[in-house]
Amino acid sequence: ILNVEQSPQSLHVQEGDSTNFTCSFPSSNFYALHWYRWETAKSPEALFVMTLNGDEKKKGRISATLNTKEGYSYLYIKGSQPEDSATYLCAFSITGANSKLTFGKGITLSVRP
Amino acid sequence: ETGVTQTPRHLVMGMTNKKSLKCEQHLGHNAMYWYKQSAKKPLELMFVYSLEERVENNSVPSRFSPECPNSSHLFLHLHTLQPEDSALYLCASSLSDRVEEKLFFGSGTQLSVL
Numbered sequence: 001i002l003n004v005e006q007s008p009q010s011l012h013v014q015e016g017d018s019t020n021f022t023c024s025f026p027s028s029n030f031y032a033l034h035w036y037r038w039e040t041a042k043s044p045e046a047l048f049v050m051t052l053n054g055d056e057k058k059k060g061r062i063s064a065t066l067n068t069k070e071g072y073s074y075l076y077i078k079g080s081q082p083e084d085s086a087t088y089l090c091a092f093s094i095t096g097a098n099s100k101l102t103f104g105k106g107i108t109l110s111v112r113p
Numbered sequence: 114e115t116g117v118t119q120t121p122r123h124l125v126m127g128m129t130n131k132k133s134l135k136c137e138q139h140l141g142h143n144a145m146y147w148y149k150q151s152a153k154k155p156l157e158l159m160f161v162y163s164l165e166e167r168v169e170n171n172s173v174p175s176r177f178s179p180e181c182p183n184s185s186h187l188f189l190h191l192h193t194l195q196p197e198d199s200a201l202y203l204c205a206s207s208l209s210d211r212v213e214e215k216l217f218f219g220s221g222t223q224l225s226v227l
Contacts, residue, residue: 004155032213043117044203046215089156093212100169101212103156 002026004092004104012110013080020076021107023090027071031099035064035075036089038106044089047075080111116140119204119219126194127227134189134222136204142217144210145187147179148203150221156203162187163210194226 005024013019023033032051038044048057053068061078077084087108091101117138126132138145147159161169162181176198178190187204203221207214 034215036216036218041220043218043220044216046217049213049215051213091156099212100158100161100171101216105153105155 002092002094002102004090004102006088006090006104006107008107009105010108010110012112015080015082015111015113017080017111018076018078019080019109020074021088021109023073023075023092023104025071025073025090025092025102026094027069029094029096030068030071031093031095032101033066033068033073034089034091034101035073036091037086038089039086047088077109080109082111082113085109085111117204117206117217117219119222121222122220123223123225125225125227126191128194128196130194131190131192133191134202134204134224136187136189136219138185138187138204138206138217140206140217142206142208143184144207144214145181145184146205146207146216147187147189148205148218149200150203151200160189161210168210191224194224196226199224199226 007022035047036044048064050066055066064075066073087106089106091103093099120135144163148156159173160179165181180188201221204219205216
């Protein structure tokens with residue numbers, strides 16, 4: 001059984017604070033890592049897909065890094081805004097013909113104005 | 114709007130009912146998925162279809178029966194469900210079934226089984 005651990009489970013920050021989340025996964029046979037943002041009453045939306053060790057991706061104020069050797073990815077949000085309030089999911093997969101994505105439980109971020 | 118539409122948004126059914134969930138994607142994708150999210154649990158993959166053929170059946174009970182008549186439509190037929198099947202059911206699509214492809218999700222069907 002492959003487990004994805006996300007921490008912390010929830011986070012409450014003030015508008016303007018920067019924050020970061022961790023996604024941990026087994027480092028053996030790594031293939032791909034996904035981050036999704038899921039706002040309440042909406043659909044999960046893809047933020048990033050990363051496959052290479054050391055990969056760093058950025059989308060506006062949000063960026064992500066990947067360390068496949070030690071099995072973790074960080075998601076950073078610079079200058080959090082109330083509209084960043086959402087659940088952030090990570091999912092990873094290993095190599096193999098029938099590989100599929102395994103999701104974490106998500107991190108719920110609440111940004112106070 | 115992600116281009117993936119699910120109906121109905123909410124469904125309440127008894128254990129003896131038969132109902133179907135519908136998913137439609139307008140993105141020209143070749144792979145479609147059913148995921149289940151129960152309270153306090155991660156998203157669980159149920160089924161994967163690629164080019165209308167089922168490529169993954171993740172040990173799902175037979176009371177859930179998927180159907181993919183073409184690459185744009187996906188159904189999940191439900192019969193004799195149990196209360197523990199109450200959950201959010203999400204449909205997703207991607208360009209192909211390769212795991213490095215982004216998933217595009219619908220808004221989900223919130224199912225309650227009484």
